[in-house]
Amino acid sequence: MVTAVYVAFIGLPLLALVIRAVLADGFPSSLTTPIAMRALRLSLLTSIASVVVIVLVGTPVAYLLARRTTRVLRTVDLLIEMPLVLPPVVAGVAMLMAFGRRGLLGGPLEAVGLSLPFTTAAVVFAQVFVAAPFFIRAAKIGFQSVDTELEEISQTLGHSPWTTFWRLTLPLSWPALAGGLALSWARALSEFGATIMFAGNFLDRTQTMPLAILTAMESDVAAALGLGLMLLVASAFVLVILGLVARARFNGPPGVGP
Amino acid sequence: MTNGWARHRVGEFELDTSWDAPAGSVTVLFGRSGAGKSMTLRTIAGLVRPDEGRVEVGGRVVYDSERGEWVPPHRRRVGYLPQDYGLFPHLSIIGNVEYGIPRRGPDREARLSRVREIVETLGLQGLEDRRPNSLSGGQRQRTALARALASAPDVLLLDEPFAALDEDLRRTVRREIRLVLRSSTVPVLLVTHDAEEALALADRVHIIDDGHVIASGDPFDLIVQPAQERIARLSGVENLFRLHVVSIQPVEGTMVCTDQTATVQLSVPAATDARPGDEVTVGIRAVDVILARDEPAGLSARNLLEGSVHSVEPRAPGFDVSLDCGGIRIVAHVTRVAVDALSLRPGATAWAVLKASSCYVLEADPNGN
Numbered sequence: 001m002v003t004a005v006y007v008a009f010i011g012l013p014l015l016a017l018v019i020r021a022v023l024a025d026g027f028p029s030s031l032t033t034p035i036a037m038r039a040l041r042l043s044l045l046t047s048i049a050s051v052v053v054i055v056l057v058g059t060p061v062a063y064l065l066a067r068r069t070t071r072v073l074r075t076v077d078l079l080i081e082m083p084l085v086l087p088p089v090v091a092g093v094a095m096l097m098a099f100g101r102r103g104l105l106g107g108p109l110e111a112v113g114l115s116l117p118f119t120t121a122a123v124v125f126a127q128v129f130v131a132a133p134f135f136i137r138a139a140k141i142g143f144q145s146v147d148t149e150l151e152e153i154s155q156t157l158g159h160s161p162w163t164t165f166w167r168l169t170l171p172l173s174w175p176a177l178a179g180g181l182a183l184s185w186a187r188a189l190s191e192f193g194a195t196i197m198f199a200g201n202f203l204d205r206t207q208t209m210p211l212a213i214l215t216a217m218e219s220d221v222a223a224a225l226g227l228g229l230m231l232l233v234a235s236a237f238v239l240v241i242l243g244l245v246a247r248a249r250f251n252g253p254p255g256v257g258p
Numbered sequence: 259m260t261n262g263w264a265r266h267r268v269g270e271f272e273l274d275t276s277w278d279a280p281a282g283s284v285t286v287l288f289g290r291s292g293a294g295k296s297m298t299l300r301t302i303a304g305l306v307r308p309d310e311g312r313v314e315v316g317g318r319v320v321y322d323s324e325r326g327e328w329v330p331p332h333r334r335r336v337g338y339l340p341q342d343y344g345l346f347p348h349l350s351i352i353g354n355v356e357y358g359i360p361r362r363g364p365d366r367e368a369r370l371s372r373v374r375e376i377v378e379t380l381g382l383q384g385l386e387d388r389r390p391n392s393l394s395g396g397q398r399q400r401t402a403l404a405r406a407l408a409s410a411p412d413v414l415l416l417d418e419p420f421a422a423l424d425e426d427l428r429r430t431v432r433r434e435i436r437l438v439l440r441s442s443t444v445p446v447l448l449v450t451h452d453a454e455e456a457l458a459l460a461d462r463v464h465i466i467d468d469g470h471v472i473a474s475g476d477p478f479d480l481i482v483q484p485a486q487e488r489i490a491r492l493s494g495v496e497n498l499f500r501l502h503v504v505s506i507q508p509v510e511g512t513m514v515c516t517d518q519t520a521t522v523q524l525s526v527p528a529a530t531d532a533r534p535g536d537e538v539t540v541g542i543r544a545v546d547v548i549l550a551r552d553e554p555a556g557l558s559a560r561n562l563l564e565g566s567v568h569s570v571e572p573r574a575p576g577f578d579v580s581l582d583c584g585g586i587r588i589v590a591h592v593t594r595v596a597v598d599a600l601s602l603r604p605g606a607t608a609w610a611v612l613k614a615s616s617c618y619v620l621e622a623d624p625n626g627n
Binding site (some may be wrong): 088146149150152153154155156158159160161163164168169171172 | 303304305329331332333334335336337338342344346347356358360400405406407408600
């Protein structure tokens with residue numbers, strides 16, 4: 001009974017969104033309104049850029065945290081998870097205080113001709129800030145699941161730590177990394193609070209899909225619903241990926257088995 | 259040469275070992291678990307960097323604390339086999355073996371033919387495409403050995419290679435592995451806590467106890483007839499008695515000893531420097547003790563002791579029967595058939611027969627206990 005109520009509670013709004021979006025005037029052209037297309041383009045661009053940054057920076061960080069534990073690293077570990085619990089709006093304000101024109105690094109950045117706030121780069125900053133922990137946490141757990149003894153053996157077999165990572169650690173931990181990647185991409189795509197604080201809401205520059213929905217709700221509800229529908233589909237896609245990954249993990253790495 | 263020494267402190271534990279592994283022979287590091295054997299192997303592989311030491315592998319210095327030399331594990335050319343083999347679960351048997359062959363070296367065709375050669379040497383044909391988790395313990399072990407050999411190591415480091423196998427398999431696999439090891443010229447350093455294994459495989463043995471090498475030499479001399487009580491305990495001599503010399507029989511070459519309660523007398527080979535009144539330690543293996551239900555007569559054995567059975571416990575391949583004989587407890591190793599035939603159960607009466615020549619007198623431990 002409770003379950004049924006809960007399912008309805010979750011399912012009804014989603015269903016309502018789909019129905020209203022599909023029944024709205026001008027569907028399916030509401031999916032391709034200029035405001036939607038421009039927001040979609042920007043969202044894809046920034047979220048992909050964010051995910052690339054997150055993987056490049058997050059992977060070595062996650063590996064270090066998985067392999068070493070010192071007092072300093074435990075503190076780092078906590079710090080990395082901070083954005084998970086911090087309200088995104090606060091993250092946005094904090095980033096303004098650090099990188100804004102009057103922020104701690106504002107002066108030096110300006111001196112070299114850089115102004116971050118209210119640019120597309122600021123959108124990426126905001127997304128990386130809030131989404132990176134999802135990837136780092138998953139990757140850390142993935143790396144921890146690889147026995148260090150295997151890595152040692154790989155080295156005694158003549159493979160440097162670098163080669164060992166590519167040929168052994170990564171193939172053994174990819175499901176965890178892929179799962180983390182999907183989660184952090186979803187988080188970057190849905191980022192709202194930190195973005196509007198730190199990057200503002202400027203068409204083509206910082207107006208990603210969530211921000212565009214807010215804007216469109218005031219003028220063109222059909223466009224807002226269309227955007228909402230697209231984000232809903234993207235989220236469902238992430239869930240499917242997570243499901244596949246969970247199965248891969250359950251069965252071991254690809255191709256393993258009698 | 260492949261040799262070296264290392265001093266390393268980890269918390270309370272202090273490692274202070276030295277070793278050498280001549281080409282074409284198997285050198286066993288023997289000692290109980292926690293003695294520092296594995297740490298010694300890991301030092302040679304470069305997985306542990308000792309506080310002080312010098313490590314040579316195949317004539318190359320790979321670590322010298324004095325000169326600040328350090329070669330990382332992947333450039334040491336060591337074949338390292340940990341206890342659970344550490345096969346890569348995401349690769350097939352071929353994939354695992356091929357992993358050991360440097361990519362930079364020969365082209366893929368040459369690499370594969372080398373893999374096939376090694377796979378054949380170790381009798382792994384037909385399993386090439388299987389994954390490690392679908393192999394038996396013995397097959398897994400041979401795969402790991404094949405992988406290590408594929409990397410053309412200058413020394414082979416085997417850490418308790420048979421520990422993960424069950425008792426029945428262990429002897430068979432050991433025979434197979436011995437043939438492979440003997441046929442290669444690569445020096446082998448093998449760690450074990452099992453005296454039988456050390457005897458079966460070793461050309462030479464280093465006995466390690468509490469982080470220190472306490473003896474090195476011929477395995478038979480050191481393990482079968484251990485001269486020190488400390489080694490006798492390590493090598494699993496089940497019966498060690500602390501006795502007093504009562505009298506010496508120079509003609510027979512024996513001496514009579516007695517325990518503290520003076521209820522038991524044992525005839526044992528005379529120690530050259532023993533005098534009446536001296537305290538000596540006498541050892542005899544459980545397999546050398548014969549049991550009888552009734553008092554035996556007409557035997558050459560000098561020692562017949564009546565006692566009552568204290569316990570009967572299974573230990574492969576038979577049973578350990580411990581017998582309370584006056585002031586000492588004697589452990590005899592007998593077969594299941596014997597346990598049944600003699601009705602050996604706690605409380606039963608039995609006679610222990612000990613040949614004087616199976617008993618031996620241990621040297622006083624030079625390092626104390």
